[in-house]
Amino acid sequence: MTLRSITDASRATTLRMVVLRLITLIACTAMTLSLSACTSDEGTDKQSSGTESSSNQTVGSVAVFTPSDGVTISGNTPLNKWTKFVPALTDALREEGFAKKHITTSSADSLDKQSRDIQDYVVNHVSAANSSSTDGTAANSADDVTLIVAPVTSADDTTRQYGDYVSATITTATSDTANNSTSSDDATSDEHQALERLTSALTLAQENGMHVIMLASTITGFQPNAYVRMSTAEMIGTIQALKLVNKLALDTVSKDNPKNIEVLVPYTPQSSANSGVGAVLGLPSADDDDESAEPTEEGAQFAQEVFAGAWSVLQPYFKSGKAVSSSGLLTADTTADDWHSVAFACTKQEDAGVALRKRLAMTSRDDTHTRIDGIIAMNDYTAAGVVKELADLGYTGSAADINPSITISGIVENITGKKDLQRSKVPDPIKAPETDTETSKDSSTDNSDADSTVEQTNARWPIVTGYGAYVDVMPQIVAGQQWMTATEDRASLAKDTAQACRLLNAGTALTSSTLSALSSSKVNGKDTSTISEDLLAVSAYNLKAALIDPGYITLAEAGL
Numbered sequence: 001m002t003l004r005s006i007t008d009a010s011r012a013t014t015l016r017m018v019v020l021r022l023i024t025l026i027a028c029t030a031m032t033l034s035l036s037a038c039t040s041d042e043g044t045d046k047q048s049s050g051t052e053s054s055s056n057q058t059v060g061s062v063a064v065f066t067p068s069d070g071v072t073i074s075g076n077t078p079l080n081k082w083t084k085f086v087p088a089l090t091d092a093l094r095e096e097g098f099a100k101k102h103i104t105t106s107s108a109d110s111l112d113k114q115s116r117d118i119q120d121y122v123v124n125h126v127s128a129a130n131s132s133s134t135d136g137t138a139a140n141s142a143d144d145v146t147l148i149v150a151p152v153t154s155a156d157d158t159t160r161q162y163g164d165y166v167s168a169t170i171t172t173a174t175s176d177t178a179n180n181s182t183s184s185d186d187a188t189s190d191e192h193q194a195l196e197r198l199t200s201a202l203t204l205a206q207e208n209g210m211h212v213i214m215l216a217s218t219i220t221g222f223q224p225n226a227y228v229r230m231s232t233a234e235m236i237g238t239i240q241a242l243k244l245v246n247k248l249a250l251d252t253v254s255k256d257n258p259k260n261i262e263v264l265v266p267y268t269p270q271s272s273a274n275s276g277v278g279a280v281l282g283l284p285s286a287d288d289d290d291e292s293a294e295p296t297e298e299g300a301q302f303a304q305e306v307f308a309g310a311w312s313v314l315q316p317y318f319k320s321g322k323a324v325s326s327s328g329l330l331t332a333d334t335t336a337d338d339w340h341s342v343a344f345a346c347t348k349q350e351d352a353g354v355a356l357r358k359r360l361a362m363t364s365r366d367d368t369h370t371r372i373d374g375i376i377a378m379n380d381y382t383a384a385g386v387v388k389e390l391a392d393l394g395y396t397g398s399a400a401d402i403n404p405s406i407t408i409s410g411i412v413e414n415i416t417g418k419k420d421l422q423r424s425k426v427p428d429p430i431k432a433p434e435t436d437t438e439t440s441k442d443s444s445t446d447n448s449d450a451d452s453t454v455e456q457t458n459a460r461w462p463i464v465t466g467y468g469a470y471v472d473v474m475p476q477i478v479a480g481q482q483w484m485t486a487t488e489d490r491a492s493l494a495k496d497t498a499q500a501c502r503l504l505n506a507g508t509a510l511t512s513s514t515l516s517a518l519s520s521s522k523v524n525g526k527d528t529s530t531i532s533e534d535l536l537a538v539s540a541y542n543l544k545a546a547l548i549d550p551g552y553i554t555l556a557e558a559g560l
Helices: 003-059 082-095 111-135 184-207 233-248 277-281 297-320 336-342 350-360 380-392 408-415 444-458 471-478 490-505 543-548
Strands: 061-067 103-108 145-149 211-215 226-229 259-263 265-267 343-345 374-376 463-465 484-487 518-523 526-532 536-539
Touching: 061 082, 061 111, 061 490, 082 103, 082 490, 103 111, 111 145, 111 184, 145 184, 145 490, 184 211, 211 490, 226 490, 226 518, 233 259, 233 297, 233 374, 233 463, 233 484, 233 536, 259 297, 265 297, 297 336, 336 343, 343 350, 350 380, 380 463, 380 471, 471 484, 471 543, 490 526, 536 543
Parallel strands: 061 103, 061 145, 145 211, 211 226, 226 526, 259 374, 265 343, 374 463
Antiparallel strands: 484 536, 518 526
């Protein structure tokens, strides 16, 4: 082999070695980068997990205890039920940073079961917190726990027609008012024990640093850290009267052409053997032969408060003569204490129709119509009975006719988003239409025309109000048969409650600056941080924005 051949072979070998080294270097570099990336990702994941864990520990835990709704077989029930509020609250808590595993929910069909559930939760959590502080293990402290409690109430049938969120004060007396059995003494004892157990459990929770928010109702003898007032009987009566006054433009009405208004206050009757309330007040019944019909004690209180809310708005118009009652049950001298004059026993929807028929002094559509401009029916269940009776008696038109520039088709197009409504007031005549016999004695034709005009005016469909936002009544609201309904602002209340939980768990004081929906009210005679939102008034004009867009109901449920 020549020197040149050896040299060439050596160069080739060297070149191969260089190439191999380069390949090895590239491979090592790639592996290093890959490992570095994996390490970086793992570190990021750990850091993210650590941040989440830290955040969750800061936000803490929430336990929600609500009543069971029972079985609902139709849309003839209020829109706002506890089964609707709990998911909304859970979503709001997640948005506030609470981990799903730190949110627990529980429902109960009795105060006894609810009190035991809460007692078990509090005792277990206090024991766990004490154990973790002793052995040094990590756990949410009791300071980072908020209990949200909506006490189980024994509401009567009529009160339930307004929904689950109506406020009440729970005592041993109110918790047993719906019990009319011969074993009422035993029931009272059980309820008393349940209430004591619940009060003791909540007190123990607070003594160990937990916070308690009461939903809808309060408990005599227990002071919560915050109270969520969802709706009251007075608020329910007030909002209907306000919307009626606005729709009828009572401020512009002449006393020479007053509006005819009736207020229907339903109540659930009970046997006179168990209470003397009805006998003392002389309450009317849907059945003349049923002299024993009278309200439960709770029902009487609710009826009084709901009428007081409506009358606080209507009374000035009756005093000024701008509003009258065709039945004569409401006058300028009526006070809030006269609620019993417009109350009626209501065990079925037809009872509302019977009560209205008596107010109008009519028996059939062939009778001369009694003018009626507005009816406050108090809840949608009663309103449905009123609407049916008005149709049976031959009243014609709809609430949209009160403002002739708006048609039902226009309302529907507004709801479906096709156009906006342009509304304008159509003033009433200064004097009511009537037959002028003094100036038309010689003209039977003129008298006939005048009578016809009066009858047409009197047979116009009135404004009908209700409460509860029943799914079943949505089509009649769209059709203008029922002017309005109302309900609680469930979504806003859920968000407000979730914010309060975060603030309490963080040790931040609840003030109007930290929580805009916060005010103060008396609970057991003491000033208490109170969360509240205005009720949602719903008519055909805002049905889409108020109920359809937020997802409370669908277009199909609205009859569209």
